[in-house]
Amino acid sequence: MTLSITRRLAVAGAMMAAAVALAAPAAAQTVDEIKSKGKLTIGMLVDFPPFGITTADGKPDGYDADVAKLLGKHMGVPVEIVPVTGPNRIPYLLTNKVDLLVASLGITPARAEQVQFSEPYAAIEIGLVAPANTKIKEAAELSGKRVGVARASTQDNALTAVAPKDARIMRFDDDASAVQAMLSGQVDALGLSNVVTKEIKKLAPQANYEMKFVLNRQVQGIAMRKGQDALLKWVNEFIETAKSNGELNEVHKKWLGTDLPPLTKS
CATH class of the missing domain: 3.40.190.10 (Periplasmic binding protein-like II)
Incomplete structure (x- = not known):
């Protein structure tokens, strides 16, 4: 009986605290x-x-x-x-x-x-980046390919909207992880901004990364x-x-x- 009352009070207290937190101004x-x-x-x-x-x-x-x-x-x-x-x-x-x-x-x-x-x-500018020798000129040519993006990013949304159903979109926690996936060969192409593309060209000049097509400008x-x-x-x-x-x-x-x-x- 006492334990039950204690539990009820604890629950009531938690609910009150939650209500206060929700009511508190940002x-x-x-x-x-x-x-x-x-x-x-x-x-x-x-x-x-x-x-x-x-x-x-x-x-x-x-x-x-x-x-x-x-x-x-x-x-x-x-x-x-x-x-x-x-x-x-x-x-x-x-x-x-x-x-x-x-x-x-x-x-x-x-x-x-x-x-x-x-x-x-x-x-x-957001676009699709891949090594120069990868033959991709438009979204349809991503069919069957592994494409990396940072999860919940603008490039994720833009790429998901145009990629063929059989393209394998691989989502990473951030741009750094997505870039590392491409540098290590885990993905064939990457949805990326022009400014990050500039940086990975410095990291791996031998791969000759380039923007294949623009997804959007934001x-x-x-x-x-x-x-x-x-x-x-x-x-x-x-x-x-x-x-x-x-x-x-x-x-x-x-x-x-x-x-x-x-x-x-x-």
Whole structure:
């Protein structure tokens, strides 16, 4: 009897705690709340060069890291960068582990149902990459081939939509794992961005990797939780300022070697 009552109380307590957690407002909903917290927490990929890399001493670096630091500079608070992966970056945002995502997140209608996107701050091209001697010119020629992608990435969605039914799409946890699979011969081709393609050409010049065809072109946005309209306004004003004063262009030239291209939401 006593044990039963104890169990009931424990269950009731757990349910109450869960209800309170669900009812609690999301952390750092506004710029003022972020400032009160004393830091800006940003989720970032660290396996997507040159947008996200890890330095020899284990620190996040790259295009996205520099944009994150600019955000903190303009807001007047230090930045804490939290490494995320392709599959967990949106869950990290939605569960309040980070305030914002500067995580090479392509702006898509499906993602826009989950998060709010800023105006674009970068752009990339997604395509099908394979060694030069692999005869692939279009999606139909992937029939019977092993094709690698980072799970839940834009290239995963784009490739899945056009690949023949008998193509074997192999999904990996991140771009680094997918690239390693191609370098080791586990896959015949890879859905990849133009910037990562550039990096693997350096890693294996003898294979002469090339982009066989383009799947899509995408712009990337800074993501935040739904309902953070004041924060969205501030971030959009930051992007406009960083574009007009040349700060964003300098970051682009530093990491991609070219001026910032025109950035427009499709």
